[in-house]
Amino acid sequence: MSDEKIFIVEDNPVIADLISWRLTEMGYTVIGTAEDSTEALARIDKLMPTLILMDINLPGEMDGIETADEINKKYKIPIVYISSILDTDVMERAKKTKPRGYIVKPFTDNQLKATIEMALQG
Known part of the structure; x- marks a missing residue:
């Protein structure tokens, strides 16, 4: 555990x-989920997770990369991107936020677990 x-x-x-259920299993x-950057930033501030799984495509003012950048300015919480996007330009933007991992949907439980474990080792 x-x-x-x-x-x-x-x-x-x-x-x-589904991801929450898989992780629990x-x-x-x-400790929580959020559907957009505003909700994410507000909840992260209160919950203080040890790891964030961040989708890149988010509705609203900021996408996942911009949200991760904001999180990085305030906290030292490792971020792993989870995305269906595997595009060179997006990858280059994402790399600037120094994520601990990038996993492409759909992914297996083994891929998710390995990525999380590596990210937590920092």
Whole structure:
């Protein structure tokens, strides 16, 4: 059982619930989810997770990369991108935020677990 507190930022609530369930089955503690950058920033400030899974496509003023950049300015919380996008320009933008990982949807439980474990090792 893991003591890590994971927060999921995913604009699709069905996918967020599925990832949350998968993580719980793996022994992780999911402390919350958010569907956009505004909700994510407000909840992260209160919950203080040990890891954030961040979708890149988010509705609203900021996408996941911009949200991660804002989080990095205030906290030292590792971020792993979860996205269906595998585009060179997006990857270059994402790399500037120094993520601990980037996993492409759909992913297996083994891929998710390995990515999280590596990200938490810092």
